[in-house]
Amino acid sequence: MKKHLLSAGDLTRDxxxxxxxxxxxxxxxxxxxxxxxxxxxxxxxxxxFFEDSTRTRMSFExxxxxxxxxxxxxxxxxxSLSKGESLKDTALTxxxxxxxxxxxxxxxSGAPHNLANAGWSTSSVVNAGDGTHEHPTQALLDAFTMTRxxxxxxxxxxxxxxxxxxxxxxRSNALLLQTxxxxxxxxxxxxxxxxxxxxxxxxxxxxLDAVLPKADAVMMLRVQRERMNASYFPSVREYSRxxxxxARRMGALQDHTIxxxxxxxxxxxxxxxxxxxxxxxxxxxxxxxxxxxxxxxxYLLLGGSEPAVSTSSxxxxxxxxxx
Amino acid sequence: MPPTQPALPDExxxxxxxxxxxxxxxxxxSRALSRISHEILERNKxxxxxxxxxxxxxxVHLAQRVAAKMSEVxxxxxxxxxxxxxxxxxxxxxxxxxxxxxxxIPAGGIDDKVVxxxxxxxxxxxxxxxxxxxxNDIGRPRAVQxxxxxxxGHRELPIRADFVGKNLPTSTAEKVAVRLGEYDGEDAVTIx
Amino acid sequence: xxxxxxxxARILGGEATDIYLEDGRIFAIGSDLAVxxxxxxxxxxxxxxxxxxxxxxVDLHTHLREPGREDxxxxxxxxxxxxxxxxxxVHAMANTDPVADTAGVVEQVWRLGREAGxxxxxxVGAVTVxxxxxxxxxxxxxxxxxxxxxxxxxxxxxxxxxxxxxRALEYVKAxxxxxxxxxxxPRLTEDAQMNEGELSGRLGLRGWPAVxxxxxxxxxxxxxxxxxxxxxxxxxxxAGSVEIVRWAKxxxxxxxxxxxxxxxxxxxxxxxxxxxxxxxxxxLRTAADVEAVRAGLADGTIDIVATxxxxxxxxxxxxxxxxxxxxxxGLETALSIVQATMVDTGALTWADVAERMSYAPARIGxxxxxxxxxxxxEPANVVLYDPAVxxxxxxxxxxxLSRNTPYAGMELPGRVVATFLRGRPTVxxxxxx
Numbered sequence: 001m002k003k004h005l006l007s008a009g010d011l012t013r014d015x016x017x018x019x020x021x022x023x024x025x026x027x028x029x030x031x032x033x034x035x036x037x038x039x040x041x042x043x044x045x046x047x048x049f050f051e052d053s054t055r056t057r058m059s060f061e062x063x064x065x066x067x068x069x070x071x072x073x074x075x076x077x078x079x080s081l082s083k084g085e086s087l088k089d090t091a092l093t094x095x096x097x098x099x100x101x102x103x104x105x106x107x108x109s110g111a112p113h114n115l116a117n118a119g120w121s122t123s124s125v126v127n128a129g130d131g132t133h134e135h136p137t138q139a140l141l142d143a144f145t146m147t148r149x150x151x152x153x154x155x156x157x158x159x160x161x162x163x164x165x166x167x168x169x170x171r172s173n174a175l176l177l178q179t180x181x182x183x184x185x186x187x188x189x190x191x192x193x194x195x196x197x198x199x200x201x202x203x204x205x206x207x208l209d210a211v212l213p214k215a216d217a218v219m220m221l222r223v224q225r226e227r228m229n230a231s232y233f234p235s236v237r238e239y240s241r242x243x244x245x246x247a248r249r250m251g252a253l254q255d256h257t258i259x260x261x262x263x264x265x266x267x268x269x270x271x272x273x274x275x276x277x278x279x280x281x282x283x284x285x286x287x288x289x290x291x292x293x294x295x296x297x298x299y300l301l302l303g304g305s306e307p308a309v310s311t312s313s314x315x316x317x318x319x320x321x322x323x
Numbered sequence: 324m325p326p327t328q329p330a331l332p333d334e335x336x337x338x339x340x341x342x343x344x345x346x347x348x349x350x351x352x353s354r355a356l357s358r359i360s361h362e363i364l365e366r367n368k369x370x371x372x373x374x375x376x377x378x379x380x381x382x383v384h385l386a387q388r389v390a391a392k393m394s395e396v397x398x399x400x401x402x403x404x405x406x407x408x409x410x411x412x413x414x415x416x417x418x419x420x421x422x423x424x425x426x427x428i429p430a431g432g433i434d435d436k437v438v439x440x441x442x443x444x445x446x447x448x449x450x451x452x453x454x455x456x457x458x459n460d461i462g463r464p465r466a467v468q469x470x471x472x473x474x475x476g477h478r479e480l481p482i483r484a485d486f487v488g489k490n491l492p493t494s495t496a497e498k499v500a501v502r503l504g505e506y507d508g509e510d511a512v513t514i515x
Numbered sequence: 516x517x518x519x520x521x522x523x524a525r526i527l528g529g530e531a532t533d534i535y536l537e538d539g540r541i542f543a544i545g546s547d548l549a550v551x552x553x554x555x556x557x558x559x560x561x562x563x564x565x566x567x568x569x570x571x572x573v574d575l576h577t578h579l580r581e582p583g584r585e586d587x588x589x590x591x592x593x594x595x596x597x598x599x600x601x602x603x604x605v606h607a608m609a610n611t612d613p614v615a616d617t618a619g620v621v622e623q624v625w626r627l628g629r630e631a632g633x634x635x636x637x638x639v640g641a642v643t644v645x646x647x648x649x650x651x652x653x654x655x656x657x658x659x660x661x662x663x664x665x666x667x668x669x670x671x672x673x674x675x676x677x678x679x680x681x682r683a684l685e686y687v688k689a690x691x692x693x694x695x696x697x698x699x700x701p702r703l704t705e706d707a708q709m710n711e712g713e714l715s716g717r718l719g720l721r722g723w724p725a726v727x728x729x730x731x732x733x734x735x736x737x738x739x740x741x742x743x744x745x746x747x748x749x750x751x752x753x754a755g756s757v758e759i760v761r762w763a764k765x766x767x768x769x770x771x772x773x774x775x776x777x778x779x780x781x782x783x784x785x786x787x788x789x790x791x792x793x794x795x796x797x798x799l800r801t802a803a804d805v806e807a808v809r810a811g812l813a814d815g816t817i818d819i820v821a822t823x824x825x826x827x828x829x830x831x832x833x834x835x836x837x838x839x840x841x842x843x844x845g846l847e848t849a850l851s852i853v854q855a856t857m858v859d860t861g862a863l864t865w866a867d868v869a870e871r872m873s874y875a876p877a878r879i880g881x882x883x884x885x886x887x888x889x890x891x892x893e894p895a896n897v898v899l900y901d902p903a904v905x906x907x908x909x910x911x912x913x914x915x916l917s918r919n920t921p922y923a924g925m926e927l928p929g930r931v932v933a934t935f936l937r938g939r940p941t942v943x944x945x946x947x948x
Contacts, residue, residue: 018422025407025423034460039410067410087835108835109708109719110789117788118833131837133719168719195722196713303410304420 001300001307004116004125008136008172013179014310016143022296023144023289029066030288037295039303040069046099047073048090049128050106055263056128056138059287060103063294069302072097087111091120099123100302109133124301132166138262139172141293143180145286146217149258154181159211161187161243162221162270163232165194169262170221174202185211189243191232208243212252219260220245220270236269246272250280258282343500343515347489352472352510355488356385359470360392362486367437370397372465374433376406378442378454379424384505385472386441402429406440406461411453426457433462439486443501445471448482473512475499517559517939520550524563524899526889528865534568536895539937544891561943563899566932569869571603571634571896573876573885575666575695575773576749576821577846579605579636581627582620583612588826588916590624593846594633595914596824598941600846601898601931603634604877604885605824609641610671616641616652618660625662633941634934637880640664642683642694646672651683658690665881668695670749671796673731675701680735684744691881693771695747696735698756699797703727708837710783710798718786720836723798725753732756736763736770745769747879750823752778752797754807761816771879773821774808776845776852781805781921791832791839792921795825812871813862819876822849826917844920847913851927854902859928884937895938902929914947 001015011019029035045064049057057073064071076090087106094102101124104112109131116125129135143153150156158177164170164186177184178201185203186193197204205211212218223239233239240246245259253259259271259280267273276283300308347355367373370393377386383405390403407424415421440454451469458467470486475493493499493514502511523531526544533548534541535558550558574597580588590607597605607624609615615624621638628636640657644650646669657664667687674680674696683694704727709715711722732748736759739746748760751772763770777795782802785793793799800808811817825842832839853872857863863871869888877886887893905926910918933948934941940948 022423025425028426032461036460037410038456039415086830087838088833106835108837110837111835113789114835117790131719132721165716171717171719194716195711195724196716199713200717299410299423300420302420303415304418305416306419308420308422 001310003301003307004112005136005297005301006112006116006125006127007134008139008176008179010136011176011179012310016140016176016179018308018310019140019293019296019300020144020147022300023140023293026295026299027289027292030292036066036068038068039299040064040067043069043100043302044098045069045071045101045103045298045302046094046097046123047071048094048102048104049073049075050087050104050111051129053105053129055287056105059290060128060294062291063298066291067295067299069298072099087114088118088120091115095121095123101126101298103128105129107131124307126297126301129168131168133168134172135168136172136176137290137294137297138169139176140297141286141290142173142219142260142262143176144293145260145282145289146258148289149282150216150256153177156182156216157185157214158182158217158219159185159187159215160219160221161208161245163192163223163227164188164197164221165192166224166227167221173219174200178202185215187211187243189233189239209249209252212249213254215253215257217258217260218245218253219262222262222264222266223270240269244270244272245275247274250275250278253280260286262286343498343513345511345513346491347473347512349510352488352512355472356388357392359486359488360389360396363389363439363468363470364393364396366468366485370399370401372436373401373439374429374431374436375401375403375439375441377403378440378450379405379407381501381503381506382442384503385443389441389470402431404429406454406457408450408453408457411456413449413453428461433458433464435463435465437466437468438464439468439470441470443472444499445469445474445484445487446477448478448480451482452480472501473499518554518557519935519938519940520548520558520560521563521568521897521899522560524566524568526568527869528567531564534889534897536897536935536938539895539939541889541891541893541895541897544889561899561933565903566899566901567865568889569601569865569898569900570873570887570889571885571898571934571936572601572850572872573880573882574602574605574822574824574846574849575747575819575876575880576670576775577605577607577824578610578826578842579607579624580826581611582623586828586916590627590636591631591633592914592916593824593826594628594631594636595947596844596846598633598934598936598947599914599931600848601850601900601934602846603896603934603936604637604882605634605846606637606639606666606880608670609639609668610646614641614645615639616644616646618653618656618662621657621662621664622660633947634936635885637666637882638662638664639666639668639670639695642667642669642674643679648672648674648676648679651679651686654683654686654692655690658692665690665692666695666747666879667692668697668749670695670697673697673699673701675731677734677738681738681742684739684746685742688744693745693747693879695749696731697749698728698731698735698751700727700730703730707798708794709786710800712783712801714783714786718789720786723796725755725800725804728753728797729755729759733759736760736768739770740766740768745771748772750775750778750797750821751811751817752800752804752808754804757807757811757816761811764816771818771875772816773819774812774817775821775823776849777843777921778808779805779812779856780852785921786836789836791834791836792843792919794836794839794841795843796841809856809862812857818871819879820849820853820871821876822846826915827919828917832919842919844913844915844917847915848908848920848922848927850900850931851929852922854929855927858902895935897935898931899933900929901932904928904930906930
């Protein structure tokens with residue numbers, strides 16, 4: 001694996017499968033009496049959040065603590081309008097505190113790249129969501145959740161529905177799921193597709209009803225409130241009618257198909273309450289899996305002298321003489 | 324005496340390598356495991372409350388073989404699982420982050436059980452130290468015992484095996500390779 | 516009085532000849548010029564063997580930042596950069612603080628230029644008060660001031676209101692002015708960060724679509740034709756814009772256009788680094804756009820190269836892309852970029868370069884003593900340029916106060932050896948004189 005996890009596109013198939021396999025081991029920890037491992041003892045993980053996200057921050061914090069890392073949380077107020085704390089100065093401060101990894105959530109697309117490449121910091125940088133760009137650990141936890149229900153994702157059909165244009169989750173998932181061999185279909189009104197989406201290697205559709213019967217997993221994306229008055233679609237009601245997942249549409253799904261949502265949901269908008277709470281919904285499980293996947297990422301980046309090498313040549317089987 | 328790490332993993336022989344002198348062949352291994360199985364049963368007066376945990380990778384297969392032999396004798400399934408010690412190693416930081424192996428604890432858990440750890444080679448004792456730590460986070464066994472196929476000496480910690488397939492005097496420069504059918508296509512212990 | 520004899524210079528890349536400058540004029544041109552013994556001690560002889568002589572370059576689009584952002588650039592440092600780039604005249608854009616929307620501010624800038632003395636500074640007047648796009652600034656007062664403003668622009672902002680644009684185009688006819696439009700439809704480019712295309716979608720950066728530029732250019736061409744005014748299009752950057760300007764010219768309309776060096780060389784792919792050094796407005800476009808802009812410049816559709824030299828202090832570029840300022844330095848590298856992209860590729864001759872970087876911008880700005888041919892009796896505004904050397908651009912070596920050059924570390928051809936402003940050297944041996 002690379003030193004930083006900035007984009008889901010940074011992961012080769014071997015890397016991604018290593019993360020998922022490692023996450024499976026981490027996931028088992030949740031069923032044990034002592035939910036803690038010593039692997040990152042003495043390591044310091046900084047959660048640097050320039051944008052509010054209690055869920056993601058808590059997930060990373062739990063992951064780091066379960067690996068016995070020291071955790072420093074830094075929350076900076078500031079938006080693209082009020083510049084607030086400078087990313088650079090914050091990075092320099094945290095670097096001086098001896099951070100081994102920086103988990104960064106930022107309103108600006110590319111901020112984790114700046115952190116990793118501008119020479120401000122020598123730590124591993126983990127992108128915890130940047131602007132409308134990427135959210136690679138979300139894609140990993142989504143893929144992990146899918147594999148637990150669907151097995152190998154090779155050839156599986158995944159529908160991602162909603163505001164693709166502004167969704168970092170959609171971007172990261174499109175990259176990762178393709179790496180894992182799945183067939184991705186993005187579904188949105190034409191106004192919520194980015195220009196050039198046809199070059200992403202995914203299918204696209206404006207018609208949710210045509211896509212649902214073939215899907216093995218359906219991921220609903222949140223539609224943010226600020227989009228609602230920006231003419232991306234005429235009204236919430238029309239959006240829900242055309243792109244919302246309700247009980248009727250759920251009936252069109254195959255028996256094994258799961259329903260996902262990265263959260264937080266707007267019930268009644270992109271997903272109805274009965275769907276979100278149905279047997280097919282793995283939304284709560286996604287949260288549990290999020291901790292396991294983030295543990296896997298932190299362990300693989302920080303657990304050794306350098307990030308894990310995802311080829312079979314380093315299998316532990318080599319080491320009987322060290323027993 | 325070398326420093327704290329005996330034979331760095333990178334210098335260890337590859338698992339698939341068939342170089343070196345064979346010290347145990349398939350039949351020797353089978354006999355050794357049979358003997359270990361009987362000794363475990365004898366020491367613990369049967370398989371009551373026993374749980375076998377193999378240390379990945381080859382220890383897991385050895386544990387399964389021992390458990391099978393014990394089940395034959397006892398006419399009852401002996402619980403067997405695996406215990407990954409990777410994250411408890413004292414040399415984690417000396418190499419790139421290591422791939423984890425599965426930890427599978429049998430359904431009954433390990434609390435108040437007699438856990439027999441099973442590994443292929445006992446050398447510095449550091450793996451077993453890690454295994455004891457890992458076990459500690461999973462539960463509280465009544466007792467922990469250790470079975471190994473080969474004890475090659477050169478202990479660096481106050482750890483000894485309860486059940487040994489073969490004591491193999493070695494120099495630290497030598498490399499012991501355990502090859503198992505499940506993993507390597509054949510059973511053999513070689514030294515070079 | 517300074518007297519210079521430039522030996523064996525190649526005027527516009529032609530045969531080697533001698534050029535003698537005296538009294539602020541080109542006094543004589545010829546082979547093996549000799550000076551009378553009486554004045555010989557006063558004549559400085561410069562060996563210009565292998566060097567190309569060009570008329571002093573004229574930039575129609577420079578941001579000197581003074582008054583208001585003296586941390587980014589001052590008239591003094593900006594004109595030093597201009598001189599080092601071979602410029603003898605620059606037009607200073609109006610988006611200063613306070614905005615150059617009154618006779619007072621334009622005269623201040625003009626005077627600062629005179630005091631600095633590195634090149635002539637011609638202030639551009641704002642079209643609307645405070646660049647707000649609401650009401651016309653006192654264009655006539657600026658035209659009548661000591662600064663003699665002829666170019667008006669809200670550059671940095673678009674005069675988006677079609678009625679206001681029409682009025683501005685009409686009004687400046689009274690003093691033969693021109694409106695230089697920053698063509699950017701504001702609603703289509705809200706929070707825009709980079710060229711809208713495949714890459715903006717992947718990078719999650721809000722797109723700046725070509726149509727936002729092209730729609731305004733098309734509208735303004737039609738407006739200019741309708742009211743019979745002349746229009747200048749700033750920093751044209753897309754293939755579509757080239758087509759529209761070509762069409763307007765084919766109609767005989769009085770439209771001129773400029774392209775910036777960075778739009779001749781760099782593409783939007785650079786945004787993938789998220790390094791804001793590549794953030795500029797209009798944004799870097801696709802390779803196809805670069806090709807079209809080069810072709811437009813070659814065939815004369817695009818009249819001039821203008822730098823859009825836009826200095827920014829380090830902290831405004833050493834940050835997240837979205838938080839960073841738009842703009843890049845241009846004065847000290849413009850001629851090299853033009854050589855690399857247009858001359859070395861055979862698209863332009865050095866005579867064409869003189870047209871695009873000196874004669875035409877001076878004509879558009881209605882300058883009398885700049886953009887003149889290198890001929891006897893003309894003002895001695897001369898650049899000596901060595902096209903044969905290559906240099907590695909070092910941001911730290913620039914005269915500009917700012918360091919935001921996208922070319923740092925790049926190998927570029929050519930180097931300005933000397934610049935003469937009215938017979939007086941502002942640059943000698945590649946250094947400020």
